[in-house]
Amino acid sequence: MPARKKAASPLALPSGKAATINDVARLSGVSKKTVSRIINQSPLVKPDTRERVEALMREIGYRPDPMARGLAFRRSFLIGMVYDNPTAQYIVNMQYGALDGIRDSGFELVVHPCDSHAANYIDGVRRFVTQQKLHGVLLVPRVSEDQDLADMLSEVGCRYVRIAPVAMDQMSRMVVTHDRDGAAEAAEYLYALGHRDIALITGPNRYRSAPERTGGFLGALDRYGVKVPRSRIIEAAYTFESGVAAAEKLLAGKDRPSAIFTGNDEMAAGVYKVAMRAGISIPQQLSVVGFDDSPLASRLWPALTTVRRPTRDTGRLAASMLLQPEENAALTNVSIRPHLIVRDSCQPPA
Missing domain, CATH: 3.40.50.2300 (Response regulator)
Structure with missing residues (x-):
C-alpha cells in the first residue's frame, strides 16, 4: 500500500521561497513594525503576542538577516x-x-x-x-x-x-x-491663620512655574480681599542664595511681613537663615511656607510647612x-x- 502523503501546513510557503518579514506579519496578523520589535527583543510587545509570532517564525523557518536587522533597528533601549x-x-x-x-x-x-x-x-x-x-x-x-x-x-x-x-x-x-492649585492652597492656609501682611519670594519668571505659583497664591488672597503690595513680592532664582538675598530685603527693619511664601523649599531655607541671624523666631514672629516638599523641608527646624509636589x-x-x-x-x-x-x-x- 503506497505511503500517504503528508498534508501541507496551512502556513506553508511556495516551494523554494524563503520566508520574509512580510510573510511573518501577514500570517500572524500583526504589523511589520511589531514583528521587527519582536526580532529585536523590544520589551514593548505583549508576551502572548511575542510567543505566538516566535512560534510562527519557527514553523515557517524564518531567519532574520543579521545585517538587515541592524539597519532596521533605529532605536536603542x-x-x-x-x-x-x-x-x-x-x-x-x-x-x-x-x-x-x-x-x-x-x-x-x-x-x-x-x-x-x-x-x-x-x-x-x-x-x-x-x-x-x-x-x-x-x-x-x-x-x-x-x-x-x-x-x-x-x-x-x-x-x-x-x-x-x-x-x-x-x-x-x-x-x-498644576502648580497654581498648590500655591492657592498655601494662600488659603495662611489667610485662615489670620495673616494679612504676607510677602512672596518667587522663582524666575522665565520658568512657567514661577508665574503659575505666584498667580495661584495672589489669586486666592484676592478672593478674600487681601492685596499684596508689589514691594512685598521679590523675584529670586529658586536657589538657597537667592532666598537669602530676598529675605534680607523683606526682613530688614521693623516693617516686616508676618508670613512669607516662597516658590520652593531651597529659598525657604534661605529665609530661615536670615531670620535666625536677625533674631526673628519661626513661627512665633514669622510664618514660612515653601513649595516642593523636598527632603530639606522636614530637616529644617522647625519643620517646614510646604506644598508637596510628588516629583x-x-x-x-x-x-x-x-x-x-x-x-x-x-x-x-x-x-x-x-x-x-x-x-x-x-x-x-x-
Missing part, C-alpha cells in the same frame, strides 16, 4: 532625560522616578544637563538624541516649556513627554503638575508613558495634584 534646573534635589528625585518607571523593562536612563540660555543648546540636544538613538525623551522644566525644542524632537522623529505646570502640548505628551511620582509616570505603544498614547491623560503639608513653621500672627 535608552530613555533620555533633558534638564536645565538649578535645584539639585528636584533633579535627583526626578531621576529616581524615571528609574522607577523603566525598572524591569529592559530600558536604561541617560541624562543630558544643558544650559537653556545658550544659543545652540537645542543643537546639543539634537546630537544627544540622534547619537544615542534614543527611544524617547523626558523633558524636565524649564526645557519642557521650550516649544522650539519640542518641534525639533518631532522633526527628528523622537518621542517625548513634557512635564509642566500647565498643558502645553497634546495630553499624550504631557504630565501636568518622584512625576518622573515615574512620564517615563512609563514613553514605554507605552504609540497607538495607545492618545488615551493617556496624566495629571499630578499638589497639596499642602502642614508642619511647624506657621502659626497665627502675634
